[in-house]
Amino acid sequence: MLEIRKYGDKVLRKKASQIKDINGEVVELARAMVKTMYDAPGIGLAAPQVGFSIRLITVDLTVGEDPSSLFILVNPEIKEKEGEDLDEEACLSIPGIREMVKRPFRVLVKGYDLEGKEREIEAEGLLARVFCHEVDHLDGVLFIDRLTPLKRRLALKRLRKQLSQA
Ligand code: NI
Numbered sequence: 001m002l003e004i005r006k007y008g009d010k011v012l013r014k015k016a017s018q019i020k021d022i023n024g025e026v027v028e029l030a031r032a033m034v035k036t037m038y039d040a041p042g043i044g045l046a047a048p049q050v051g052f053s054i055r056l057i058t059v060d061l062t063v064g065e066d067p068s069s070l071f072i073l074v075n076p077e078i079k080e081k082e083g084e085d086l087d088e089e090a091c092l093s094i095p096g097i098r099e100m101v102k103r104p105f106r107v108l109v110k111g112y113d114l115e116g117k118e119r120e121i122e123a124e125g126l127l128a129r130v131f132c133h134e135v136d137h138l139d140g141v142l143f144i145d146r147l148t149p150l151k152r153r154l155a156l157k158r159l160r161k162q163l164s165q166a
Contacts (some may be wrong), residue, residue, distance in 0.1 A: 001035060001036050001039055002032050002033065002036045002050035003047075003050065003051070003095055004036065004047070004049055004050060004093060004096075005042065005049055005050065005051055006091050006093055006095065006163065007022070007039030007094050007142070007159055007163065009051075009093075010042050010138070011012070011048050011051055011053055012048055012049065012051075012093055012140065012142065013140040014048065014053045014138075014140050015053075015056050015139055015140050016024055016046075016047065016048050016052075016053045016054050016055045016138040016140075017053060017055065017141065017150060018054075018055055018140070018161050019054050019055055019056060019074050019075055020076055022112065022114060022115075022116050024120070024166060026054075026056065026074070027059075027114050027133055028116070029050075029052060029056065029115055029142065030058065030072045032050075033045050033047065033050060033056070033058045033072075034058050034060070034070065034072065035062075035093075036050060037058050037060065038051045038063055038064040038073055041063045041064075042057065042062060042063070042092045043046055043059065043060060043061050043126075044055065044057065044059045044060075044130040044131075044133060044134045045058050045092065045134070046134045046135075046137030046138055047094050047138075048137055048138065048140075049092060049137060054075065055074065055075045055138045056072075056073070056074055057071075057072075057073050057076055057111075057131075057134040057135065057137070058070070058071065058072050058073075058128050058134075059071040059073070059127070059131060059134060061127055061130065064163070071119075071121065072113060072114055073109070073112065073113070073119065073121075074112040074113070074114070075111050075112055075114075076108075076109055076110070076111035076131070076134070076135055077109070077110050077111065077121075077135070077136070078104075078107050078108070078131065078132060078135055079107075079108045079111055080106075080107060080108035081104035081107050082104055082105060082106040082107070083104055084102060084103075084104065084105055085102070085103050085104065085105040085125060085128070085129065086100055086101070086103075087100065087101070087103070087125075087126070087129060088095055088100055088141045089101040089129065089133060089154035090099075090104075090143075091133070091142065091143055093142070094142060094143070094144060094159060095159075095162060096158070096159070097144065097152060097158060097159055097161075097162075098112050098116050098137070099143070099144065099147055099155055100141050101129075101146050101147065103128065103129045103132050103133075104128060104132065104148070105124060105125065105128060106122070106123070106124045107122075107123050107128040107129045107131055107132060108120065108121070108122055108123075108127055109121045109122075109123060109135075144156065144159075
């Protein structure tokens, strides 16, 4: 299992690098990320959250219940966005905070699987939200950055309290 980096860790604020070669280390990291995500439990994880500043994400809305719903994407990009959706969001790196965040309702995500095959995924609702959240992580963006300034201040206050008690 990998250690999940928490708010305040600088790796969460770095822009992650493109993966040029899907080598054994990348495959191994992806497998470890899936285990860590299931163990947390969470529905999405980005490599910077486990200390690797590279463009790799894992997503599974079923948290391992249905193996066919697992996505492992290398160099993912949100190619198209459509509509609007407001829903609660949380993040394994920001424990105890849940806030409403506006996201596109539908997205087209492009990336590569671990075999280097190009993948195109059309996602809606929660799945679209998770892809947007994880791709944000690769750019050093956290969901609390997408709140209004007041809501962000209040959330950060609660978060600092939580982290100091941990
Ligand atoms: Ni997150």
